[in-house]
Amino acid sequence: MIPELGHYALVLALALALAQAIVPLVGVRTGDAALIAVAKPTALAQFLFVGLSFAALTASYVVSDFSVENVAANSHSAMPLVYKITSVWGNHEGSMLLWVLILALFGALLAAFARNLPAALHGAILAVQAIVATAFYLFILLTSNPFARLAQPPLEGRDLNPILQDIGLAIHPPLLYVGYVGFSMAFSFAAAALLIGRIDAAWARWVRPWILVAWIFLTLGIAMGSYWAYYELGWGGWWFWDPVENASLMPWLAGTALLHSALVMEKREALKVWTILLAILTFSLSLIGTFLVRSGVLTSVHSFATDPARGVFILMILVLFIGGSLTLFAWRAPMLRQGGLFAPVSREGSLVFNNLFLTTACATVFVGTLYPLALEALTGAKISVGAPFFNMTFGPLMVPLLIAVPFGPLLAWKRGDLLGVAQRLMAASGAAILALVVTIAVAGGPVLAPLGIGLGVFVIVGAATDLAERIALFRAPAGTTLRRAAGLPRSAWGTAVAHAGLGVMLLGIVGESQWNIERITAMKAGDVATVGRYELAFDGLDQREGGNYRELVVRFSVREGGVRIATLAPSKRAFTHRDMATTEAALMRHGVGQLYVSLGDLNPDGSVAVRAYDKPLVLLIWIGTLVMAIGGGLSLSDRRLRVGAPRPSKARLAAQPAE
Amino acid sequence: MTRKQRRFALIAGGVAVLAVAVGLVLNALNDSIVFFNSPTDVVEKKVQPGTRLRIGGLVAPGSVERGENLAVRFQVTDGANTITVAYKGILPDLFREGQGVIAEGVLDTAGVKADSVLAKHDEKYMPREVADALKKQGHWQSDYDKGQGAATPASTPAQAPAPGPQSSVAKPASTGAATQ
Incomplete structure (x- = not known):
């Protein structure tokens, strides 16, 4: 009964979405306020019914109702709740x-909280949002019904893929989806603005919080996925340039560009057309990501059972939305008024620079991801484009961008003074050179490592410089500095923190990729392997029974300078229901680095293949992304951007400093 | 600067960055692309030793020989032809005789000296390239069903995993430091 209710609720949600898509648009066209007002209650009701539908499926899983095909195929009664x-x-x-x-x-959320939006814009945004929803409801109901029943229910389910039996599955997909789907708001805002034909700085102010929310979640979602892959796959990699990862990186790059271009539009009314285009492209890339992952054109762990009907359906959605929105853009964008003027060297100019490099980098990732598919479709040749391609294209494009990051916030709007900014960044440059020299002296190593560390330090200290300049640190009396710090908009703190996070992440990437020590060897009880400055002693081997798996556990003790400092117990699990094995790595943190041990095969002579890595600075990769997300959060908490904040008075608006 | 000059500066900058990017992409495509080949392709196209390639097929049953210090040799077959693959390191969790596999490495006179071996985290995995190559050889039905039928009696379509980590890639012991 519950699955049928869930199915029915989903159909009702589709009906509501159709109403929400059509009625407000008619209202906008005829200027009928009553019709426009229909958008709000339908949006709330639609959420209620999808929520019921989702709850129904969750309930079927919780009670292990194996008469539902989806539950039978992906669950098992012995799994933890x-x-x-x-x-x-x-x-x-x-x-x-x-x-x-x-x-x-x-x-x-938009229906409930965005009170200060003009009614027509509000209605049009919700209508566009409902058009997107309609397409996906149809997709689910016509090609991928989660509530389908089995005529002969099995006694036991086929179990969830063991790789996914991890807390990572609880966190990574929801975060990532909030990010992906969050950009639909930017898309709906853009399409609504084009439909209404009016767009101004206020539009950018309204849309920015939504972009920020999506960006924060996408950042966290990608980082979480990366950490999950790192500890679960057992060979210590954290980014593989896998097409599916690229599918999430592309909207992130475009979304980051959008975040910055919306800033120009909000402050200076410039880059209007470009911002609208970016909003459309970002969500289009999210849709392409969904298509790549779900249609089965790529072979990846992320792709599910492939059914050609689904691929074709998603492709149709893709064509409809990308083609439709770009047509709308081509038709309406020329009517938008030109924005403000600015010199190439200015805050606007630096943000254009940012956009140029981010979108170009995004394009290279796009080419690397889709070229093999296109080539195979056209010529039949099968190629693989791997990490070397992306390191050779994406890497060089990121370097000028990272060097430019500290300059941007220090440049004035309209016309900046590059020389003056360079002088103010002397401290950052000094710190970077110091870090470079220290790195060469201490670690030596490949030439790229010290340069990378220097660049990371430059970005971090550069971000701090921006704050120090704004609060007049050391230039004014302490009281003034404190007053200024308290009065500084949260968005300024957010910018500095997020940029510093980027630098922290860079330090982690450089450390992990340049000083990673790898040791792969076969070991027996009593053997000792040396990994960097640690000694890994094989103490013993156990067989254990878990709920739905058997596992082989090896106990190691870790010694540093002859002193025992930790014990590690990596394991290898065999899942009987699916005839699969997973590798559970054991990790020991030292500072911001990690010692990483995972197991390979058990050899006939009783030895076990062991993979051990010492990864200095590796945790900075994820700490950096976390800091970036915190920066986004700070920016989001800025009073001007708060979604539900009352409309600021005219006087305050005029007095607002141009940040 | 006039509006026109500013716009020109903007466009010129954009074109310059794009040109650099196109250069980088073309250069990288020249250097870093690896072609997929089935054992039959290698024989028929007379691929030269020293070429870097990806070889895909089924691990021939009974062909896996383990040597000293994690060295391993196995045969990759598509039914018509067979190529020997030599590898040193830990094989992915799902590497098994009779299952699909892709190895990447350099072709020499003895076979392929692989530096990575790829399998996927699913018991019914058949790399698409491998499946296509086998179909071309007309060995799809027999080989695939024989290999799969025993292991997985269920006839339901393969359920591959969900949003989560990628295919497992075995990295060799010999590459030393840089993994990225």
């Missing part, structure tokens, strides 16, 4: 349901 719940989105149908749930949640 948390994995039963996460299994809901650990499969194609359920993950699409999560997708529309989040889409409806964003619509409902």
Whole structure:
């Protein structure tokens, strides 16, 4: 009964979405306020019904109702409750349901909280949002029904893929989806603005919080996925340039560009057309990501059972939205008024520089990801474009961007003084050179490492310089500095923190990729392997029974300078229901580095293949992304951007400093 | 500067960055692309020793020989032809005889000296390239069903995993430091 209710609720949500898509647009066209006002209640009701539908599927998983095909294929009664719940989105149908749930949640949030939006714009945004939702409801109901029943229910489910039986599944997909789907708001704002034909600085101020929310979640989602892959796959890599990872990186790059261009539009009314285009492109890349991952054109762990009908359907959605929105853009964008003037060397200019490099880098990732598909379709030749390609294209494009990061916030709007900014960055440059020299002296190593460390320090100290300049640190009396710090808008803190986070992440990437020590060897009880400055002693081997798996555990003790400092117990799990094995790495933190030990095969002579890594600075990669997300959060908490904040008075608006 | 000059500066800057990017992409495509080949392709196209390639097929049953210090040799077959692959390191969790596999490395006279071996985290995994190559050889049905039928009696379509980590790639012991 519960699955049928869930199915029915989903159909009702589709009906509501159709109403929400059509009625307000008619209202906008005819200027009928009553019709426009329909958008709000339908958006809330639509969320309610998708929520019910999602709850129904979750309930089926919790009670292990194996008469539902989806549950039978992806769950097992012996699994812990948390994995039963996460299994809901650990499969194609359920993950699409999560997708529309989040889409409806964003619509409902906009309906409930954005009180100061003009009614017509509000209605049009919700209508566009509902058009997107309609397409995905149809997709779920027509090709991927999660509530389909089995005529002969099995006694036991086929278990969730062991790799996914991890807390990572509880965190990574929801975060990532909030990010992906969050950009639908930017898309809806852009399409609505084009439909209404009016766009101004206020539009940018309204849309920015939504972009920020999506960006924060996408950042965290990608970082979480990376850490999950790092500890779960057992060979210590944290980024593989896998097409599916690229599918999430592309919207992130475009979204980051959008975040910055919306800033120019908000402050200076410039780059209007470009911002609208970026908003459309960012969500289009999110859709392309969904297509790549879900259609089965790529072979990846992320792709689910491939059904050609689904691929074609998603492709149609893709063509409809990307083609439709770009057509709308081509038709309406020329009517938008030109924005303010600015010199190439200025804050605006630096943000254009940022956009240029981010979108170009995004384009190279796009080429690297889709070129093999295009080539195979056209010529039949099968090629692989791997990490070397991306390191040779993406890497060089990031270097000028990173060097430019500290300059941007220090440049004045309209016309900046590059020489003056360079002087103010003397401290940062000094710190960078010092870091470079110290790195060469202490670590030596490849030439890239000291340069990378120097660049990372430059970005971090440069971000701090921006704050120090704004609060007149050391230039004014302490009291003035404190007063200024208290009065500094949160968005300024956010910028500095997020930029510093970028520098921290760079330090982690450089440390991990340049000083990683790897040791792969076969070991028996009593053997000792040396990894960097640590000694790894094989103490013993155990066989254990887990709930739905058997595991082989090896006990190691870690010694440093002859002193025993830790014990590690990596394991290898065999899952009987799926005839699969997973590798559980054991990690020991030292500072911001990690010692990483995982197991390979058990050899006939009783020895075990062991993989051990010493990865200095590796944790900075994820700490850096976390700091970036915190910076985004600070920016979001800025009073001007708060979604539900009352409209600021005219006087305050005029007095606002141009940040 | 006039509006026109500013716009020109903006466009010129954009074109310059794009040109650099195009240069980088073309250069990287020249240097870093690896072609996929089935054992039959290698024989028929007379691929020269020293070429870097990806070889895909089924691990021939009974062909896996383990040597000293994690060295391993196995045969990759597509039914018509067979190529020997030599590898040193830990094989992915799902490496098994009779299953699909892709190895990447350099072709020499003895076979392929692989520096990575790829399998996927699913028991019914068949790399798409491998499946296509086998179909071309007309060995799809027999080989695939024989290999799969025993292991997985269920006839339901393969359920691959969800949003999560990627395919497992075995990295060799010999590459030393840089993994990225």
